[in-house]
Amino acid sequence: MDINKIISQIKEIEGTDIETALSYCADDEEIYVETVQDFIEDDRGSAVNEAFIQEDIDSYHINTHALKNLCYTIGLVPLGDKAKELDDAAKAGDFGYIKAHNDELMKAYTDTVSRLTAILNK
Template sequence: MDISKVISEIKKIEGTDVETGLEYCASDEEIYVETVQDFLEDDRGSAVQEAFTQNDIDSYHINAHALKNLCYTLGLNELGDKAKELDDAAKIKDFEYIKAHNEELMSMYKDYTSRLKTIIEE
């Protein structure tokens, strides 16, 4: 795997700030790519969706919060912002807001993970 090429391709994804992600990874591109791989393997989005399906607001809050933090750590700011909105809603137990916006979060999550997987697997 050509780490520099992977980084270059991730930078092309709208809504990403790889430089910030690299800062969280001690400016080490290899650690950053490994962290992206871990993010993809962890599949926090499935945990968020499962909590939503189960109407488990506490679990939803925990998983949306974790997704938000992971996104910001990787510089996936647009996705992190959407996860933050839903994390904030879960924090105040606003399930109506979550019902209205969960699908948008899941769609964004699937889009980002699909694009990242394509880059990582090249």
């Protein structure tokens, strides 16, 4: 596994902040790549979507909050920002906002995970 190549490809994802993400990983590129793998395997998006389907706003809040933190930890700022918006809506009890924007979050999440998976499996 060529860690430098993986990181350079992840940097190509629009809005990704690798430098900050590395600071969360003790500036260790191997730890960073392992954290990205953990993010993929965690599949937090399924938990978010299941809470959405069940209209369980408390679970939705917990899972979007976790997704937001995971995204920021690995430098996926735009995806983290989308999760934050929905986390804030859940915290405020605004299920109307969630209904209007959950699909957008799920599409961005799925696209990002697919792209990261392709990068790591090359």
